[in-house]
Amino acid sequence: MTQARIVPLGKGERTAQRIREVALEQFSRLGFERVTMGGIAQEAGVSQATLHYHFEDKDQLWRAAMLDLSAVIAEEERFLAAAKDAAPLDQLRMAMRLFIDLSWRHPALGRIVALEGMAGGERLDWLNEHLMGRRNDRLVRLARAAIAAGQLKPFPPEHIVITLQAAAVGVINLAPLMRAGFRTDPATPEHRAAHEHMILDALLSGLIVDGT
Amino acid sequence: MTQARIVPLGKGERTAQRIREVALEQFSRLGFERVTMGGIAQEAGVSQATLHYHFEDKDQLWRAAMLDLSAVIAEEERFLAAAKDAAPLDQLRMAMRLFIDLSWRHPALGRIVALEGMAGGERLDWLNEHLMGRRNDRLVRLARAAIAAGQLKPFPPEHIVITLQAAAVGVINLAPLMRAGFRTDPATPEHRAAHEHMILDALLSGLIVDGT
C-alpha cells in the first residue's frame, strides 16, 4: 500500500507488509480485542511467532497497521493543498469527494474512526495525534470559513464535518449490515456512483445557503 | 428502563436490571469481546459470580441487554403506526425525528448497530431478527413509497435509510471523538437543538424533490 521505497523490498519487509495489511483489515472491521494474533497469522500465512518477530507486541502491530493509513491521508492532503486558494466551500466539496473515493478504496479508515471514536481511550488519542487530528482540524476550519463567507448554513462546524463524514461512510462501513439485512451489496459500481451523487449533490446541497 | 411491571420488583430482578444496564452501556460502547464480565460486575457493584447467577453466560447477558432496547423500538413503532395514513415523506420525517430523540435518550442503540453492522456475523443476524430488521424494512418501504410519489430523489431506498441514520447518530456515537479531538461536547442542549435542525431540515431537504 505505502510503497515508500522504490527498491525491491527485502523478504522480511514484504512479510511485515502482508501482516500489516491483514491486521489493518481485521482490526478495522472487528476492533482490537476481537482480533487474535493467531487469526492474523493464519490469514497472512505465517506462524504466530513471526508476528512477534516483526512487531514487538499486539499493540505495536496495531500502530504499525494504522500508520499504513497515514500514507493515504498524506496523499489526500497533497491534493487539498494544491487547491488551497479556492473558495472554502469548493475546497470542502473537493475534500468530501476525495474522502468518498478514499473510503471506497480504503474502507479501513472510516471503520477505525467509527470503532475507536465510539470507545474513546488511549487508542483514540493516538489516532488523533498520528492520523486524523490535523486533518479534522483543517476540515473544521474550512467549514468555519465557508460559514463566515455566507456559503454554508451556520451549524457548529465540528458537527458539519463529523456528520458529513458519518453520512459518507455509512453504507460503506455498514456493508455487512446491508448485505445481511437488505440482501443488497452497496459496493457495486452503480451503487457507488449513486452514493457519491447522493452525498455530494443531494445531502451537501441541503447545507448550502440558497443562491450560492 | 423497560419497567414492564408496576409491582415493585424483587431484589433479584432489580440487580439483574442494573447489570443489564451496565452491560448495555459497555457492550454498545466497546463491543462484545472488549468487555469483561469482571468489568461489568465491578461497575454494577456485584461479584462476577452474580452475573452468572442471573445470566447463563456472557452471550445470554448480551442478548438480555439488547432486548432492553426492544422496548424502546416498540415505543417508536407505536408512534409511527398512529401516523400510518400520512404521506410517505411526512412519515419518514417523523420517523427520523423520533429516531434522533431516541438516539439521544438511548445512545446504545446507534452504537450497537454501528459496531455489529461493521463486523457482521451471528450477533448482527440476531439483532436483525430480534431488534431492527422489521424496523429497517418499514423505513425502506417508506422511502420507496416517497420516491414513487415523486417526493424523494430516486436514490436506492436502502442507501437513503442507512445514510440518514448514519448521519443522525454521527455526532452522538462519536461523542468521545468530539470531546477528545475538538474539545467540544455534542450533548449540550444548544448542540442537540442545532443537531436536530441540521438533520431534519438541512440534510433531509437535500434529498427532497424541489417544489414538494
Add this chain to the structure above:
DNA sequence: CCAATTCCTGACTACAAAATCAGGAAAGCT
C-alpha cells in the same frame, strides 16, 4: 420469629490467547 427460598460470594478450574525462546531454514554477500 422461624423456616424456606432466593440471592450472592470467594475460591477455584478450564481455557484461550499473548508472549518468549532456542534452534533451524532461507536469503544475501564475498
Add this chain to the structure above:
DNA sequence: AGCTTTCCTGATTTTGTAGTCAGGAATTGG
C-alpha cells in the same frame, strides 16, 4: 561455495478471562 545475517517456526510459558461450585447471607412468606 562458504560464511553471515536475516528470517521464521514449534514448543512452551504466562496471563487474563469465562465459567463452576459449595456455602453463607439476605429476603420473603407463614
